[in-house]
Amino acid sequence: ETGVTQSPTHLIKTRGQQVTLRCSSQSGHNTVSWYQQALGQGPQFIFQYYREEENGRGNFPPRFSGLQFPNYSSELNVNALELDDSALYLCASMLQGTYNEQFFGPGTRLTVL
Amino acid sequence: AQSVTQLGSHVSVSEGALVLLRCNYSSSVPPYLFWYVQYPNQGLQLLLKYTSAATLVKGINGFEAEFKKSETSFHLTKPSAHMSDAAEYFCAVSLNFGNEKLTFGTGTRLTIIP
Numbered sequence: 001e002t003g004v005t006q007s008p009t010h011l012i013k014t015r016g017q018q019v020t021l022r023c024s025s026q027s028g029h030n031t032v033s034w035y036q037q038a039l040g041q042g043p044q045f046i047f048q049y050y051r052e053e054e055n056g057r058g059n060f061p062p063r064f065s066g067l068q069f070p071n072y073s074s075e076l077n078v079n080a081l082e083l084d085d086s087a088l089y090l091c092a093s094m095l096q097g098t099y100n101e102q103f104f105g106p107g108t109r110l111t112v113l
Numbered sequence: 114a115q116s117v118t119q120l121g122s123h124v125s126v127s128e129g130a131l132v133l134l135r136c137n138y139s140s141s142v143p144p145y146l147f148w149y150v151q152y153p154n155q156g157l158q159l160l161l162k163y164t165s166a167a168t169l170v171k172g173i174n175g176f177e178a179e180f181k182k183s184e185t186s187f188h189l190t191k192p193s194a195h196m197s198d199a200a201e202y203f204c205a206v207s208l209n210f211g212n213e214k215l216t217f218g219t220g221t222r223l224t225i226i227p
Contacts, residue, residue, distance in 0.1 A: 002156065033213060042203050042217030043157070056214055090156055094213065102213065104149075104156035 002026070004093050004105035012111045018079045021108045025072040025093030031055070032074045033102065034066060037088040049074060050096055078110075086112045115140040115206045119218035127226045132176075132191040134221045136204030139185065144206045146187045147215065148178055151201040160202075163187060174198070199225045 003026040013019050025032050031050045035043035045058035049068035063079040072093070078085055088109050092102035120135040138144055145164050149157040161172025168180040174197075178189045187204060201222050205215040 002158075004156070031213065033215075035215075035217075040219075042205075042219050043215070045214050045216065048214060058214075092157075096213070101159045101162070102215070104158070106154070106156045 002103040002105065004091065004103050006091055006105040006108050008108060010109045012113065013081050014113050015081055015083060017081050018077065019081060019110060021076045021089050021110070023074045023076070023091035023105055025074065026103055027072055029072060029093035029095050031094050031096040032068055033092045034076045035090040035092065037090060037107070039087070043090055046076070081112045083112050086110060115144060115208060115216050117204045117206050117216060117218040119204050119221050121221055122219065123222045123224065125224040125226055126194045128196055129193050132194045132198065132223065134189040134202050134223065136187045136189065136218060137185050138187060138206050140206060140208070142208060144208065146180065147205040147207070148172065148176070148189050149203045149205060151203065157203065160189070194225050196225050196227065199223055
């Protein structure tokens with residue numbers, strides 16, 4: 001148990017729809033990162049939020065967006081879903097500024113049909 | 114830019130045998146290196162990390178890894194495999210001290226033969 005939870009566990013959407021994935025970080029963690037893990041691949045960094053502001057972004061288009069809230073929860077939003085968005089989405093939280101590790105949630109499996 | 118390459122997408126070893134999972138990195142600056150394990154339907158768990166202190170790093174569950182700058186490698190080893198070691202293993206690199214914004218390899222699936 002890492003203390004990081006994600007919802008929902010599984011989700012099925014159709015192409016062109018929008019989706020919101022949720023993450024609840026460990027209490028006190030001021031940083032959350034989101035990763036996309038396609039089948040058979042390693043996770044790819046989408047973006048990171050620190051104190052509710054975006055703090056770095058990977059090679060993902062603007063239709064991937066996020067929010068971080070003061071209560072240690074966060075969201076990943078994806079607009080105009082494409083078939084290639086089908087993947088496991090992982091969030092990871094940490095307390096930035098400390099020599100500490102990121103704690104990963106179990107992920108949300110998104111299937112786009 | 115940094116990257117990691119994991120040689121061997123699938124590795125099978127007998128129970129009790131040595132486990133060796135290979136990882137080579139590319140980085141323009143001294144990197145921070147990590148090994149994560151992923152069990153089915155679970156998130157990632159940190160096994161160990163290299164942060165420019167000792168080159169031989171010991172982690173959880175009996176795993177260790179050695180940072181070799183001359184070979185740009187960070188291979189993961191365990192002297193004696195256990196059935197519970199069967200999982201997917203990912204090597205990752207970061208340029209940040211706080212191991213954020215990780216760049217992962219494509220993973221190695223470890224199978225343990227009884």
